Amino acid sequence: MKLRVTEYLDLDLDQDKWCCNKCGAVLNDADKNYKEACLIYERNPNEVHRPLVEAEYNFSPDPNWVRIIEFYCPSCGAQMETEYLPPGHPLTHDIEIDVAALKARVQSKELGIKEGRLYKSI
């Protein structure tokens, strides 16, 4: 039984694992940050945001101020998430679901799962 937590991230409630929604690959334990199981790439923002004028301020982020951190599925290469962070800034643990509480609510039928999404049981 999988829950679609983001566009590319599933939560497998049977195995308590994060999985890739695109290829199904298991990433890591659900109580951990899924980003730690991704391949991570630091990208110069100029590669994504092309400078449009020859000037210090040129419509492209300044790489001294910010980098693009790309998180890829290690199996299929889907770009699961991106963060714009100043150099060296800690990565964000963006999703920390109380899996035990969620499973209890599903088992008690307070919530159902249909097509990967929670719905309120009537």
Place this chain on the structure above:
Amino acid sequence: MPIPTLEEKLAWMKPAPPMEYELACVEKLSLGSYEIGVQRTNDILDEAMEVFMRSSRSSMGVAGDSIVSLFTANGDLVNAASGTFLHGMIQSIVIKYILKNYAENPGINDGDIWFTNDAVYGGIHNPDVVVVMPTFYHGQLIGWTGAALHTSETGAIEPGGMSVSAKTRFEEGFNVPPLKIGQNFKLNNDFVEMAAAFGIRAPQMVVIDLKARSTAADRARTRILELADKMGVEHVVGLFRKMLIVAEQSARERIRSWPDGKYRSVNFSDGVGPAEGLVRTSLMIEKKGDRLLLDFSGTSPENFSSYNAHPQAIVGHVSNFVYEYVFHDLPVANSVFAPIDFYFPEGTCLSPDARAATSCSVMIATGVMSAVHNCFGKMMFCTQDWQQVTASAGNAGNALVVAGLSQWNMPYSDMLAYSLNSEGQGGKATGDGVNTFGFPWAVFGRAPDVETMENEFPMLVPFSQHWTDSCGHGKYRGGVGSAQLWVAYHERDVWFLCTADNTRLQTPQPIFGGYAPCTVPGISIRKADLLRRMQAGEFNGRLDLTEILDEQSIEGQWIIEFFARAARSFAHGDVITIAFATGGAGYGDPLEREPELVLQDLQNNIISFWSAENIYKVALDDSGRKIDQMLTSQLRQKEYHQRLQRGLKYQDFQAQWSQKMPPQEILHSFGSWPEGKPIQMIMRA
């Protein structure tokens, strides 16, 4: 009277417990009368909003970047016209302050008109002016009405109300705590004169807008009294209370249906007034049962600029998102915030000292505006509310102010509404963000016609267009923003300033693998040859942003600088600025975007060929009008493969990444690195 404490302000934004009389009135509501009654309040508010817009003088007033609201006798917000929802939320503080402190002296009477613009007492920032009126029915206080609108002038050290250069409250012009400014349905002339004096840069705008607020609040009040006449006063009291009850119950039920957990976003800004500096907004939403806690720990310290915000202003900015996306189908009632708590660490830029400058609070709040999209999005995507998940809109500010003497010899000082009201929406779970969708602070506002701008102000606007590539790219891209060219005209000097940021980096974070919008510089051209060449018919009525930037085809002294700019003057013929409205952030992996949509964007000049090739990995056939499907597939497979080659495992990435940090010179307002703790005391005389 004491300045309200943070605890009081946060508590006053939540609904007061129902009185027995109110609950008895709820019981008397007949079948169907609630639903009809809710629609009647919508109609009343829509009418009052129309009156408000038609009565206003300033650009934002005419555009509808404003709100009219209804409140219970206790001051709780029960519904509001579509507009600046943030203004609705904070008026509960204002009314409850009046009820607590001024019931005896000067008293609260039928026909009163009350005013405030002071963020220390519950406002957003001092250019946001609130007028509220009590609604008495045969001597019984049954509610309040309010009308709020950004004023075009506060008498600060710079024109326009949002002083980008102010460093303390004492440089920001007039700040008026809740004050009775009218009695017996008439404004006091002495107060009107005071407003005109502080608004001496644009007295007709300040005074007419003041009267427009009063008129709009009174129109709503009048219609509520007519409703009481028609349906009975108990119907109105019961209706208002039931709207609070239904909104709260529905909000709790919706929150309860989401998974418990913690959801985080960090967002960065690059402006500290007109100076450059890195500032962080940190948000964690903890969801448990039917409650939410929004915790802003980790946010950078308060700073020595006007880019600070008092906490209730931040709650107001959260309410913009909440009313637009999460509880869009509920009454605009403050009871949806009953299950939502906030934690603001004191001394941060989101909870500064009372002496702090906060006239640009809406700029520092952009980090919160973006963060809520990501935190709520990651909480809701696995639920039946997934279709409401949307990346952040563009919110670089674009608060472009012009001031001086118009071609009609009228003093003016105004924040122009075109750029404000034409930013791009973020990419959505269901499709692209809307191009030039509106004002992230008031999504239903309307960008004015260019002819109106040219008629009101001594400027020429030779082009207005979608801004190619301004969107954040993604499976569903953000909507693009707009670009206009503003040229000083009519042989008049024009004063100009801009409250904005997003030149070194973008505040909106994308979502689910998309990219942020591009950054935006401030561009002006002094001694431009444009007018002479236009008069010679050289451009044949066609000017295009891309050509101007690529070829610098307008000759003159180009100045490319930070987007936020302190006040400066321009002479006839100068390009005052290229007025940019930024695009929305992207949603999802760009390699998943349908190639046909990329082609469509190319044909509509929404994106460039460079982006099609380099971001979306789309190839066209020899005709240049069709997708080369096979080559596109190969390019995308190659890119997937290259990601797997270049991506590092977490430990390897951390080993490199943790050794880096930004240059020390940009961290002056960040706090300690990377904790963001205060490292210097700010002294404000």
